[in-house]
Amino acid sequence: MSLVVYLAAGALALSAAVLLRRPRATPGRPSARHSPLTVSTCVAIALGAVVFLCSAPMTLAAVNDLTGIPNFGAPLTYGLLSAYSCSLLILLINWRGGPPDRVRGLVLRSVAAYGPLVVAIVVLFALADARVERLTDLDTYYANTPFMREMIVLYLLGHSAVTVAMSVVCVRWGREVTGLLRTGLRLIFVGAVLDLVGFQLAKYAAVVARWTGHDLDFLSTRLAPPMAALAALICSAGFVLPRLLPAAVGHWRGLRDYRRLDPLWHRVGFVSTAPKPPAFWWQSPGERLHWREVAIHDALLALAPYFDDGVRERALSAALGDGHCAHRARITAEAAMLAAAAHRAAARGEPLRTPSTHRLHAMEGSGAGGLVELAQALCASDGARTGGWRTRSVKVR
Known part of the structure; x- marks a missing residue:
């Protein structure tokens, strides 16, 4: 007993x-x-x-x-x-x-x-x-x-x-x-x-x-x-x-979104300057997700000078030609533009003289929804061709 x-x-x-x-x-x-x-x-x-x-x-x-x-x-x-x-x-x-x-x-x-x-x-x-x-x-x-x-x-x-x-x-x-x-x-x-x-x-x-x-x-x-x-x-x-x-x-949703942002974070995290909080391992999934959102937004702002409208417009036309809806075509095109910008920044290339002024869908609203969509588009088009060359993933430093 x-x-x-x-x-x-x-x-x-x-x-x-x-x-x-x-x-x-x-x-x-x-x-x-x-x-x-x-x-x-x-x-x-x-x-x-x-x-x-x-x-x-x-x-x-x-x-x-x-x-x-x-x-x-x-x-x-x-x-x-x-x-x-x-x-x-x-x-x-x-x-x-x-x-x-x-x-x-x-x-x-x-x-x-x-x-x-x-x-x-x-x-x-x-x-x-x-x-x-x-x-x-x-x-x-x-x-x-x-x-x-x-x-x-x-x-x-x-x-x-x-x-x-x-x-x-x-x-x-x-x-x-x-x-x-x-x-x-x-x-x-x-x-x-x-x-x-x-x-x-x-x-x-x-x-x-x-x-x-x-x-x-x-x-x-x-x-x-x-x-x-x-x-x-x-x-x-x-x-x-x-x-x-x-x-x-x-917590489960936070952990799910945190993991779904992995493709995007591994692509752009090397330029983020967001400070990592102390005792990161002890944080709840929601707190981790919030930090990752902030860090990714910081990285997207850092990559903005490398955004190329030409890459985005070609990817948008290709996505619409493949039968995607307007919203999905936009996210796919933004993913292609972002991949090209990350590749150029990783190669220590010079920023564009006339970078794109296009505002990413992921930067328009609050929450992780837009970032998750962008991450999924990056994952689906990993290795997508932009302008005749293949983008490559960049590991986080």
Whole structure:
């Protein structure tokens, strides 16, 4: 069982780390580390990871040995579970949003409700007689022990209250929203129901069975832990997906466009004077793409004195004659003119006396779209003939 909960803890910790690694703050947009929603999401997921880490039998045994108190891991785990439940409420409050005063008030109420619960768990454990160490079946073994019984019921009720509240909020809010947010709410609802049925009801049934003189311990020891791990992972996916997926798609598109600009960059990069940013390897795909766009624009400006209208017009006529549409013919002609200019500049030729004043399509708009089109045209016509000689690629210095 330790392996299952350790894997769950690792997955949750990884989710929190990925979510916290967000782009730097920009004007009008705070850093991820200063966003209440991001912070509350990371805190909730990290607390979930710590709960699973502490609930593993190996960890419980280590904590008990370290403190010298049998079953000390129980109030530690149940207190953290209550804190995790509180963090889920706070996360839902920040996610739903609203007037700042109302959000602040709801957060304070959540803390006021679960803070005493954590204290009560510790006090009840201190009053109880729990000298026999139990690593996997503490809930059922001490189900009839004074004070331990109340501690077990309290932590279960606290967790159940959050689960029910989450389910209600997800159902109501899910009717008002669409897209990824609705998908995330549905995942949270599924995780909450799975936690309620697979973990909490199993625990309740096993404890009540002990109260009535029956033995359903397997529900608590074998069924509940993996169900809790699965439910926590599904809930975390629901919280994280609406926030990470758009960024992940943006990163993927940035990486795709960055790579698609390779033919253009390898052709013109040798004349670019754009300074390379520090720690380039640590930058996100979007940041790398932005730097490459700036560097290519700088190179195109440097090559402008070598642009030859004659080369462009001959390539344009040839492209139109091949049946290309006007836009594609223009991009093909500009690619041919650029290839010729790069060849002349690489050969240390003199700039033209009357260079072209034609404005490249790639320089007209913002974004990487125009540059990607130019790069694709260069790639498709690699080795294209301009004026009777073959252009050659130039490696970046």
